[in-house]
Amino acid sequence: MIDEEITLKKLEVFLAFMRLHSLARVSEELGQSTVSIHRALHSLEEGLRCPLFRREGRSLAPLPAAYAFAKHAQRAVSETEEGVRKVRELAGFAGGRLKIGSLYSLTLRCIPQLLMGLKLRRPELQIDLTLGSNQELLRGLDEGRLDAIVIGLQAPLDDAQLLTVPLFEDEVHLAAPLGSPYAGRAHVDLRDLEGEKFITLGGGFVTSDSFDHAFRQAGYTPETIMRVSDIFSLINLVSGGMGYSLLPGRVAEFSTRIQLIPLDAPYASHQIISLLISKSRERDPNLLALAAECRMYGKGQRLGG
Template sequence: MAIDEEITLKKLEVFLAFMRLGSLARASEELGLSAVSVHRALHTLEEGLRCPLFKREGRNLVALPTAYAFAKHAQRALAECEEGVRKVRELAGFDAGRLKIGSLYSLTLRCIPQLLIALKLRKPELQVDLTLGSNETLLRNLSDGQLDAIVIGVQSAVDERELVSVPLFDDEVQLAAPLGSPYGGMDRIDLAAMRDEKFITLADGFVTADSFQHAFRQAGFVPETVMRVGDIFSLINLVSGGIGYSLLPGRVAEFSARIQLIPLETRYVSHQRITLLLPRNRERDPGLLALAAECRMYGQRSPLQ
């Protein structure tokens, strides 16, 4: 008997998630789909089977005996397919049990540890390698296949034909000053009033360096930059030591109690959108699916601006 075109692996995945969780809302959250999409997948799966799987009780879907019987076969079908994918990936030189993730140094205090802990709880067997670097380096490594996914700051649209993006949170760029600076009591900083000050910035290739340059273009002058450094920890230490000011995202505030972050006046404000990026052609990879799901949940806890 020919299998109806409405019966797809994706719908089997949705069906099994619903059977396991018993809720459209919980299944949609785990899969990163809308409740409407989950309901539509279940309905069209029934049409493809030409057999009812659920009955309605009020606003709830209740599984029929046919659903429990079909779930056993659906689970075996997905398991066989996943095993086939794993063997093919191993043959091609990819390790399905290991995920290589890249990220920014500035995300290592809260964001990345929380994501990795949640990912290990979801998939305990998954091994993770973490690489830290600049936006430029991480994007290049993702493109070259050296990394499976990256969590970075973006300030413009990504190519959705090549990459899947999952936004986590927005971060505002602010003035970083040492404690006791003359700007410490201000509610907002006018960069135009800082023409005579010295600044430190990250080297080119970091998203924060791009934010720095953008802000001073808005201010209409090129600041006196006394030093460029290759990591955000050195930059924070130099600012705290009074070597110069800088512009940094709000997420670094907890890295040091010896600096303070002061908001910029509205015309200079820019945001970095912290985003998971992964290759479009690997979006169904089980490890990347789990990582994307955790990033979506993180984003729900940290609403985008």
């Protein structure tokens, strides 16, 4: 058992002394008298039941035991500080950093606008942005590596643990190079493309799910010659004539060398771009500010549309 004389406060005093090697400097840094500092160190030795220092005149010189104990004391204090930070965040008391995850395809307009609005609301907030697939981002949120994610959903999410804030809906189109045989059409029947070559994103992306859904509706499996890991490479391959793809309308401004053609109604596929956060953290002031900014963005999209 840990002796009651061993407390976190005394460990902090001990670590400060091991760093500064002076009772007077520790006293100044911690705002305590030198007598209190000396008493804390002495009682820590009593709790450990072994000496940590030897006297050299009015000074204390650390023994080897003190250096060995300092490593463990530092880990104990650091772990406690991290635990306090996480508990405060879970209880709704915000930290100074927010880790947000998003899709690559939202980085042209949506995410920059959200982050600028969030910084206006909370100028002191530091933001880490992680880009990835739906699958990667959902895993990051579930494991606590991300505080919030903005992703595409094919249907409203039924998860009692998550709070969902919809921003806008996006329609999936046929992506074709300029001058393709389908370029002049107002919309396209996917059955007309049977036999054409296609490129798509790898598994885990909402756009690859939309691709599979649309072709299930069309009743055939397309000839997929390549799967890529990011939407920018996919757009470049389509624009270079390597094949066709299905892409959401939001990517139209990423390249002027592809054309997005609406699909006929039977193959229509929509993505609901949504903010997801854990309901256990919905009182966090940083996440409240982000959710408010997402609602404003969504309102602007509906008014603009």
